Amino acid sequence: MVKNKGALIGSAAILCICMSLFFPFPDNEMIHARTTFMSFPISDQNGYNLLGIIGSFLFIFAMILLVRGLNKYHFRTVVITVFVYALFPPLLLIPVYQETLAGGIAAISYDGKGTCDFENVGEDENVLNGECTLLLHNRSSETVSFQIEFLDRFFTENDTRLTSLMNVNGPYIITIEANSEKSIQLNELLDLSDVPNHSFGGGSMNINIKLIDGEATRIL
Numbered sequence: 001m002v003k004n005k006g007a008l009i010g011s012a013a014i015l016c017i018c019m020s021l022f023f024p025f026p027d028n029e030m031i032h033a034r035t036t037f038m039s040f041p042i043s044d045q046n047g048y049n050l051l052g053i054i055g056s057f058l059f060i061f062a063m064i065l066l067v068r069g070l071n072k073y074h075f076r077t078v079v080i081t082v083f084v085y086a087l088f089p090p091l092l093l094i095p096v097y098q099e100t101l102a103g104g105i106a107a108i109s110y111d112g113k114g115t116c117d118f119e120n121v122g123e124d125e126n127v128l129n130g131e132c133t134l135l136l137h138n139r140s141s142e143t144v145s146f147q148i149e150f151l152d153r154f155f156t157e158n159d160t161r162l163t164s165l166m167n168v169n170g171p172y173i174i175t176i177e178a179n180s181e182k183s184i185q186l187n188e189l190l191d192l193s194d195v196p197n198h199s200f201g202g203g204s205m206n207i208n209i210k211l212i213d214g215e216a217t218r219i220l
Contacts, residue, residue, distance in 0.1 A: 007069030014062035021055045025094050027219040031208050098139035105211040107140035110220040116163050117203040126193045132186045138176035147171040147212040162199045
């Protein structure tokens, strides 16, 4: 089955380099990405991401080496490798680290499925009711407390703010017991009279958040 051992070793080494370029910990490197390939942000609000483009080419080159290193089962092996590359960090490496060595907010995981909904209240278009729900998991053996901020995925000076409107009533202090999950549900009446470029209602899914513990921060 092995045709070229050197090619296989080179492929594995390049894949490790690719993974290290945008390893999804401690922060979510894809939060501002507009165009992506595998785990690489090709472009964001600032334009093309050179490191992401380089990583994409390296990944493709690693796949070519993988195919050249095998006599058969090329397609099957490439598909399996892609899945392992995509799922290995979030499903194994990161949880193992969080459950053994990590402490504080480094031990907090988020499934990325949080939602926020905003509705206008009465006749005043500057008053909205904001409701956000998300699930966080403390994987450490100690209770963790932190502040939480809500982030807009794409936000520049002229963009309309939505998810980040929840921060008007912040900061929100969250405490999660050791080795436990906690469903965070916030329902806030937001006075946005002094907030420029705000939405007048709507919803967002798969929201992004920032965890703050003193000087330590994480973006998820």
